[in-house]
Structure formats: C-alpha cells, structure tokens
Amino acid sequence: MNSGKILIIEDDPAILFGLRDNFLRAGYEVKTAVEGQLGLELARTWQPDLLLLDLMLPGMDGYQVCRELRTAESDLPIVMLTAMGREEDVVKGLNLGADDYVTKPFSIQELLARAASHLRRRRRQVPLITLLGPCEVNLSSRELRRDGALVELTPKEFGLLEHFLRNPDRALTRDQILNAVWGLDAFVTERSVDRAVTLLRQKIEENPHRPRFIRTVQKIGYRFVVE
Amino acid sequence: MNSGKILIIEDDPAILFGLRDNFLRAGYEVKTAVEGQLGLELARTWQPDLLLLDLMLPGMDGYQVCRELRTAESDLPIVMLTAMGREEDVVKGLNLGADDYVTKPFSIQELLARAASHLRRRRRQVPLITLLGPCEVNLSSRELRRDGALVELTPKEFGLLEHFLRNPDRALTRDQILNAVWGLDAFVTERSVDRAVTLLRQKIEENPHRPRFIRTVQKIGYRFVVE
DNA sequence: CCGGGCCGTAACAAGTCCGTAACAACGGGG
DNA sequence: CCCCGTTGTTACGGACTTGTTACGGCCCGG
Numbered sequence: 304m305n306s307g308k309i310l311i312i313e314d315d316p317a318i319l320f321g322l323r324d325n326f327l328r329a330g331y332e333v334k335t336a337v338e339g340q341l342g343l344e345l346a347r348t349w350q351p352d353l354l355l356l357d358l359m360l361p362g363m364d365g366y367q368v369c370r371e372l373r374t375a376e377s378d379l380p381i382v383m384l385t386a387m388g389r390e391e392d393v394v395k396g397l398n399l400g401a402d403d404y405v406t407k408p409f410s411i412q413e414l415l416a417r418a419a420s421h422l423r424r425r426r427r428q429v430p431l432i433t434l435l436g437p438c439e440v441n442l443s444s445r446e447l448r449r450d451g452a453l454v455e456l457t458p459k460e461f462g463l464l465e466h467f468l469r470n471p472d473r474a475l476t477r478d479q480i481l482n483a484v485w486g487l488d489a490f491v492t493e494r495s496v497d498r499a500v501t502l503l504r505q506k507i508e509e510n511p512h513r514p515r516f517i518r519t520v521q522k523i524g525y526r527f528v529v530e
Numbered sequence: 531m532n533s534g535k536i537l538i539i540e541d542d543p544a545i546l547f548g549l550r551d552n553f554l555r556a557g558y559e560v561k562t563a564v565e566g567q568l569g570l571e572l573a574r575t576w577q578p579d580l581l582l583l584d585l586m587l588p589g590m591d592g593y594q595v596c597r598e599l600r601t602a603e604s605d606l607p608i609v610m611l612t613a614m615g616r617e618e619d620v621v622k623g624l625n626l627g628a629d630d631y632v633t634k635p636f637s638i639q640e641l642l643a644r645a646a647s648h649l650r651r652r653r654r655q656v657p658l659i660t661l662l663g664p665c666e667v668n669l670s671s672r673e674l675r676r677d678g679a680l681v682e683l684t685p686k687e688f689g690l691l692e693h694f695l696r697n698p699d700r701a702l703t704r705d706q707i708l709n710a711v712w713g714l715d716a717f718v719t720e721r722s723v724d725r726a727v728t729l730l731r732q733k734i735e736e737n738p739h740r741p742r743f744i745r746t747v748q749k750i751g752y753r754f755v756v757e
Numbered sequence: 758c759c760g761g762g763c764c765g766t767a768a769c770a771a772g773t774c775c776g777t778a779a780c781a782a783c784g785g786g787g
Numbered sequence: 788c789c790c791c792g793t794t795g796t797t798a799c800g801g802a803c804t805t806g807t808t809a810c811g812g813c814c815c816g817g
Contacts, residue, residue, distance in 0.1 A: 474672040495795055520672055522685035
C-alpha cells in the first residue's frame with residue numbers, strides 16, 4: 304500500500320473527484336482545492352508530498368501557484384495537468400519549476416505510476432540511517448544510538464529530528480517547523496519550538512552549548528547542518 | 531538583437547524622436563505619447579514591457595501616471611527621465627513605484643543598457659545561490675561564504691542583502707529599503723539604512739571604501755550592481 | 758579657499774532574541 | 788485514582804543586534 308500526502312488543485316469537479324477517489328483507493332491521503340489561492344495556502348500549511356496542479360484555474364492560475372511555491376523555496380514535487388496540444392504551456396511550467404506533466408485525457412494508471420515515482424525519488428533522498436558525529440539515527444526503527452548505546456527520544460523529539468533530517472541546510476522558520484512537526488491545528492507558542500530544540504540538542508549534540516548540528520538562525524528559526 | 535515593447539511618454543519632440551529612433555534601431559517595438567493621459571491609456575491597452583517616463587508633462591504629470599499604474603497593480607518597469615539636480619523629484623518618483631531614473635542630458639548608451647537590464651530582470655527569478663565576486667550567497671540556508679569560509683551575517687544584514695539581490699540594478703531610496711527590510715511600521719531614522727549598509731559592506735565587499743556591489747547613489751539611496 | 762550638505766563610521770545606549778530553568782497541564786497505564 | 792513521562796508556558800539573564808548621535812571627510816559650488 305502506498306502512503307503520502309497528495310494535494311490536487313483542479314477546477315473541473317469531474318476530474319477532481321475522479322483523481323481523488325483513485326488516489327484515496329491507492330492508499331494516499333488527499334486534499335483538494337478548486338482554485339489557486341486556497342490551493343497555495345494548503346500547500347504551505349498542510350505540507351503535502353506531491354502536488355497535482357491544473358494550469359487553467361479561475362483566479363490565480365497554475366503558473367502563479369508554481370512560481371509562488373518555488374520562490375518560497377519549496378521543493379514539493381509538482382505534476383502539471385495540461386490540455387493536449389499546449390506544449391508551450393508545458394515548457395513555461397517546467398521553466399517555472401514544475402517537475403513533470405501529463406496531458407488530458409490521461410490514463411489514471413500512468414498518473415499513479417508517475418506519482419509513485421516522484422514520491423519514491425523524494426523519499427530516497429533521506430537515507431534511513433544517518434550518521435551525526437557520535438550518533439546514528441535510524442528513521443525506520445525510530446531509534447537513536449550514541450556511541451552505540453540506545454538513547455531514548457520522546458515522540459516530539461524524534462519528529463523534530465526527522466524533519467531536520469528531511470530538510471538539511473535550510474533555514475527553517477519556527478512557523479514552518481510548527482506546521483510540519485506539530486501539525487496545522489496545534490495552538491502552541493513558537494517558543495515551544497525553542498524548548499524542543501533545547502531538549503533535542505541535549506541528546507544529539509556533543510556540546511549543547513555550542514551546537515554543531517542544530518544551528519540557530521536569529522530572527523528566523525533553525526538550520527540543520529550535516530556538513 | 532533585442533526585443534520587447536517600449537512605451538515612451540515625453541513632451542519634448544527632440545528628445546522623443548531621438549529616443550524612438552535609437553530604440554527602434556536597437557530592435558524594440560516603440561510607441562510614444564506626448565502627454566500623460568494618452569500615455570496611461572497606451573500603457574493599459576498596449577501592455578508594453580517597459581515605460582520611459584518624463585516627469586514634467588503637460589496635463590497629467592509623470593507622478594500621476596506612476597501612481598495610477600501602481601495602484602492598478604501593474605508591475606510594468608518604469609524608468610523616469612528627469613532634469614539634473616532634481617533629486618527630490620527622483621526620490622518622490624521612486625517612492626511612488628518607479629524602478630529607475632536617468633538624468634538629462636543622458637547617454638543613450640547608458641539608457642539602452644538600463645532598459646535591457648530591466649527587461650532581463652523581469653524574466654529571471656532570483657536564484658537560490660548567487661555569486662558575488664569572492665562571495666557566495668545562499669538564500670535557502672541564509673548563509674554567506676567568502677572564499678569558501680562561512681561569514682556570519684546578522685538578521686538585518688542578511689535581510690538587506692536579500693532585498694538587494696531581489697532588486698539589482700535599481701536605485702533604491704532609503705525609504706523603500708526601510709519599508710522592505712525593516713517593515714512598514716518601523717520607526718527608525720533613514721540613517722539606520724546607512725549604518726546597515728556600512729556593516730554589510732564590511733562583509734561582502736573586498737574594499738569597503740570603494741564598494742563594488744553596494745553603490746551609493748547620492749541624495750537618493752543605494753544601488754546594488756552585479757558586476 | 759571656504760562652507761555646506763551628504764555620507765561613512767566609531768562609540769555608546771537601548772532593545773531584542775534565545776537558552777534554560779521552573780512550573781503547570783495533560784494524559785495514559787497500572 | 789494516582790504517578791510519571793511528556794509537553795507547553797512563563798520568566799529571567801546574558802549575549803548579541805541594532806538605533807542614535809556625533810564627528811570628520813569628501814565633493815561641489817560659490
């Protein structure tokens with residue numbers, strides 16, 4: 304069974320529902336939007352793993368959504384849904400940072416295959432076992448070993464560490480971290496992130512006072528460096 | 531050969547024809563207007579890629595044209611043509627949303643270069659990694675490297691650098707910089723911009739006394755040039 | 758050659774942000 | 788029902804950042 308969060312932005316209800324049903328049946332989480340502005344909002348807050356994006360939308364069109372996401376430095380894979388014979392649109396979209404496209408009418412099987420491929424490629428970027436100085440993080444068993452010895456991490460601590468591992472070398476705002484690790488509907492202070500970071504540093508840093516992996520980015524948030 | 535649509539609004543026929551001929555020869559499409567109202571009309575209907583705008587016009591003057599375009603959310607690049615020694619006019623125009631200016635009498639070569647630069651800028655988006663002489667700026671990780679070594683930037687310094695990178699080759703007033711980097715509700719002196727610029731120059735310029743990237747524009751503000 | 762505006766910059770002052778400790782709230786399991 | 792682990796909030800101190808003021812240099816015009 305597959306897993307992953309798929310966001311679909313498409314204004315034609317027939318296509319939208321068809322896609323949603325098929326992806327749900329294939330084991331994905333799905334959210335949908337019928338116009339660009341709301342879709343963009345969802346892409347930012349829900350942090351999906353893949354975006355299926357119709358180019359022709361009322362209001363903010365697909366190109367703009369694409370551009371906004373890429374200027375916001377999102378690396379979310381984007382698959383465009385385009386009408387046949389609009390190759391110049393495809394070129395434009397790819398130049399704006401989209402990853403792939405399918406032309407309508409498309410085979411749902413093919414689209415599922417493409418989606419799985421993008422998700423796989425993305426997941427492979429994060430190795431299941433990562434070495435951090437004296438520590439070894441295993442994402443599949445959710446274990447942390449330090450000099451070979453098991454160190455207990457709380458769920459929040461491990462979630463935070465995982466998010467850092469998936470987003471290395473990026474300055475992450477507290478808000479982004481909250482949305483990704485705590486979830487959208489978490490009504491907590493941004494200071495909670497600081498606290499969690501302090502706790503995590505105690506366990507993975509050799510000198511929590513002078514952190515090597517979790518660096519503070521003043522006024523922004525934190526940056527995870529593997530170096 | 532260049533391409534693009536240039537609209538020129540200028541009431542002095544000598545200057546107008548000179549500009550038109552030069553831009554036509556350089557490969558642009560050109561339309562002209564000798565007063566504001568008609569010019570504005572053309573800007574809306576013809577949708578040019580660049581506007582050369584004289585500030586002193588009969589009837590609706592250049593400021594009004596500027597304001598009208600910007601309140602209509604147009605992002606048309608505007609280069610003002612101004613008389614020498616009227617720097618306060620320039621500041622006013624830039625604050626109203628103009629992108630750049632040249633003072634009469636101006637070198638046609640310089641104006642052509644500026645025009646090309648503005649047309650180019652419209653198309654490309656800001657890369658996540660930018661090279662500045664010996665420095666490398668990474669907007670994603672918010673890091674600055676100089677000859678490969680990390681250089682620490684304070685939040686304000688990095689914010690300023692980012693704004694410069696996003697607005698290269700433009701004369702920026704202190705007011706614009708304050709609004710963009712400090713925020714609209716910042717109650718600080720314009721001299722704070724100078725101080726921040728000095729600090730930033732120390733870190734990115736090879737010779738802060740003779741800056742290469744952050745140029746001072748007397749009585750106006752600063753201009754960021756990429757070689 | 759003098760004077761005035763403008764900007765670079767040093768020194769000081771004030772303000773802001775973050776690490777961390779202490780405490781409170783919450784919830785699951787025995 | 789209580790205990791304990793986890794997580795969130797608040798408070799405080801210290802370090803760093805940033806704004807202001809002041810002074811001096813430079814360029815220009817008279």
